[in-house]
Amino acid sequence: MTNIKKVSELAGVSTATVSRTLKMPDMVTARTKEKVMKAVREAGYRPSWLATSVKTGRTNTIVVLVPNLINPFFMRIIGGIEQAAQERGFTVLLCDTQGESKRESDYASMVLTNRADGLIQLDHSFPFNEDDAKLAETIPMVSVCERIHSDKRYPVVALDNYAASRALAHHLVSYGHTKFAVIVGQVVSQIHKDRLSGLRSVLAEENIEFDEDMIVGQSYSIENGIEGMRQLLEKPNRPSAVICFNDDIAIGAMHEIHRQGLRVPEDISVVGFDNVKVSAFMNPPLTTIDQPAYEMGRRGMEILSDVINGVPLTRSSEMLPFQLLERESSGPASI
Amino acid sequence: MTNIKKVSELAGVSTATVSRTLKMPDMVTARTKEKVMKAVREAGYRPSWLATSVKTGRTNTIVVLVPNLINPFFMRIIGGIEQAAQERGFTVLLCDTQGESKRESDYASMVLTNRADGLIQLDHSFPFNEDDAKLAETIPMVSVCERIHSDKRYPVVALDNYAASRALAHHLVSYGHTKFAVIVGQVVSQIHKDRLSGLRSVLAEENIEFDEDMIVGQSYSIENGIEGMRQLLEKPNRPSAVICFNDDIAIGAMHEIHRQGLRVPEDISVVGFDNVKVSAFMNPPLTTIDQPAYEMGRRGMEILSDVINGVPLTRSSEMLPFQLLERESSGPASI
DNA sequence: AGTTGTTTTGTTATCGATTACAGTAATTAC
DNA sequence: GTAATTACTGTAATCGATAACAAAACAACT
Numbered sequence: 240m241t242n243i244k245k246v247s248e249l250a251g252v253s254t255a256t257v258s259r260t261l262k263m264p265d266m267v268t269a270r271t272k273e274k275v276m277k278a279v280r281e282a283g284y285r286p287s288w289l290a291t292s293v294k295t296g297r298t299n300t301i302v303v304l305v306p307n308l309i310n311p312f313f314m315r316i317i318g319g320i321e322q323a324a325q326e327r328g329f330t331v332l333l334c335d336t337q338g339e340s341k342r343e344s345d346y347a348s349m350v351l352t353n354r355a356d357g358l359i360q361l362d363h364s365f366p367f368n369e370d371d372a373k374l375a376e377t378i379p380m381v382s383v384c385e386r387i388h389s390d391k392r393y394p395v396v397a398l399d400n401y402a403a404s405r406a407l408a409h410h411l412v413s414y415g416h417t418k419f420a421v422i423v424g425q426v427v428s429q430i431h432k433d434r435l436s437g438l439r440s441v442l443a444e445e446n447i448e449f450d451e452d453m454i455v456g457q458s459y460s461i462e463n464g465i466e467g468m469r470q471l472l473e474k475p476n477r478p479s480a481v482i483c484f485n486d487d488i489a490i491g492a493m494h495e496i497h498r499q500g501l502r503v504p505e506d507i508s509v510v511g512f513d514n515v516k517v518s519a520f521m522n523p524p525l526t527t528i529d530q531p532a533y534e535m536g537r538r539g540m541e542i543l544s545d546v547i548n549g550v551p552l553t554r555s556s557e558m559l560p561f562q563l564l565e566r567e568s569s570g571p572a573s574i
Numbered sequence: 575m576t577n578i579k580k581v582s583e584l585a586g587v588s589t590a591t592v593s594r595t596l597k598m599p600d601m602v603t604a605r606t607k608e609k610v611m612k613a614v615r616e617a618g619y620r621p622s623w624l625a626t627s628v629k630t631g632r633t634n635t636i637v638v639l640v641p642n643l644i645n646p647f648f649m650r651i652i653g654g655i656e657q658a659a660q661e662r663g664f665t666v667l668l669c670d671t672q673g674e675s676k677r678e679s680d681y682a683s684m685v686l687t688n689r690a691d692g693l694i695q696l697d698h699s700f701p702f703n704e705d706d707a708k709l710a711e712t713i714p715m716v717s718v719c720e721r722i723h724s725d726k727r728y729p730v731v732a733l734d735n736y737a738a739s740r741a742l743a744h745h746l747v748s749y750g751h752t753k754f755a756v757i758v759g760q761v762v763s764q765i766h767k768d769r770l771s772g773l774r775s776v777l778a779e780e781n782i783e784f785d786e787d788m789i790v791g792q793s794y795s796i797e798n799g800i801e802g803m804r805q806l807l808e809k810p811n812r813p814s815a816v817i818c819f820n821d822d823i824a825i826g827a828m829h830e831i832h833r834q835g836l837r838v839p840e841d842i843s844v845v846g847f848d849n850v851k852v853s854a855f856m857n858p859p860l861t862t863i864d865q866p867a868y869e870m871g872r873r874g875m876e877i878l879s880d881v882i883n884g885v886p887l888t889r890s891s892e893m894l895p896f897q898l899l900e901r902e903s904s905g906p907a908s909i
Numbered sequence: 910a911g912t913t914g915t916t917t918t919g920t921t922a923t924c925g926a927t928t929a930c931a932g933t934a935a936t937t938a939c
Numbered sequence: 940g941t942a943a944t945t946a947c948t949g950t951a952a953t954c955g956a957t958a959a960c961a962a963a964a965c966a967a968c969t
Contacts, residue, residue: 252949253948253949254949255947255949255950259947259948267947267948268945268948271947290954292954293955293956294953360957392967
């Protein structure tokens, strides 16, 4: 290993001078700078990040807890996080939690073991219990994408799911739909509640009855979309419009509709959430809610950086705007 | 900060004893163990990963260079890497290179700055120049998914792209296709060469002429698939079968075919590579080559772990088996 | 009891940097 | 030319752990 001592001997100076040459070049004379840089080059020296971090107490690393690396929606958020992180000199440590709480608390504790300076979580599960809650108070932490149960207080960047859900509902109502169904994702979450109540509020305003039996599903996957659609099509009164709580579910739902020989949107309209890339290129292209994923990630990282640096927060929660993308998977009600 | 010294005072023992209690519990008496653990709990102490790593010289971290986080195929590989990493006590640091060589060498140098113990790259670009090449010799490194130009020698886990391409070609030939086209991805890569020569070898054996003009495209994206297909459909002699060098390209190609009022596979057969999840749920489902992505990641990590631990390698290159998935985007030639 | 051997614990050097403080050289002021 | 600053460099403490070595405690034996 080429360490700072070797370089200092090679250059004929003290280790302090080597460190200063590299970290505060203005403090050394041109002559010593030259000597040191030559020795650095010759030895192929690079300062140990570990040692530097131990001494300075900063890792310039943040941890991001991702429920699922394969979901392109999360990856777009992460794109925004990485961009902002890079601008601020942070490295991003991506942690796939697979939704397992053990993994989550394992990764979260990286902040406590001086492995990272802060934490961004993309789902909402940590902290889980009293112990974790106490930890969470001391950790710089930001939640992106999911609002947290009221009593915790760390910053949140999220979408107005209630309003987005209302927008989708209005869109479908304007096409004359009255027989609605919903295929949901993870049930125990604020997102779930907000979207359902958004839908309910519109239907109530429009005096459209909503059959609670028409809520199916349990996870954000294509398979869940298929299975959910299968259940819906077994019911006596077929829905004319299906709201899927993300695009993967919608893709699965459309696949099952086609498999059973029905057409989208002529027989059934399908809409989703997230606007993942591929949704625009489905057959037919999917009507969906575009979430400003990149921007959410960006803001989340900006806020976290402030928290880490002790900058006081102006507000603890930010709602970003969404956009309804009307494509061809939704159309006039047939019945 | 609660450090080991505070805990040692609280427990009335030396720091060495605290360290031993946590790392080699068999070396201390039940009584001191109890005392120490009580103090640890009271202080909420966790050993600093940084300090431990400085001292031991091991970070138990590996870096993975990913060209594109949004590509689900890479994410499947990473799933395999993470699984194997976890089993061996490694943490995975995912680095999105965006195909930029500066980012790549930045991230690669993390190994040199004691930030990680080894490196897995999913594309093939590092090392780029003489300097990097010298570095690369000293870094534990494995390449997954892309074979490297002959002269570098670090281990590789890859797919037999030549054979896979031949399998696709045979499949299409057996359907009576004679007018072939190809939409390629990144051009300067071994994958590119292997797949093209696989196709050419089959066509030569079958005495089918191949028009070099029918090779279009330049990147692994949906947009490239659309644009490539547009170009192909402008040509006087429309192809009856299009081989896309990944599923994203194929998705774009199918989209463009539909947009122009043609049908898949009745008018044009489309096949892809990778078997990303969504390809099975397209309309029609996509015929593609299933790469054992998860398994490739797994093996790559296993090999890297061996390299890091100084276990001698048995062989430097592994080819994993692929599988041709015949779905509905390919069918009999119409003309 | 005294000697020897085995556990267990404490002392202290170390990992590879950074930085407060001290010391020396260079510059300016009178 | 000497004193007072200023600018640079070196010495040594430090960050938070681990581990080689030394010391102490305990058990087993003659």
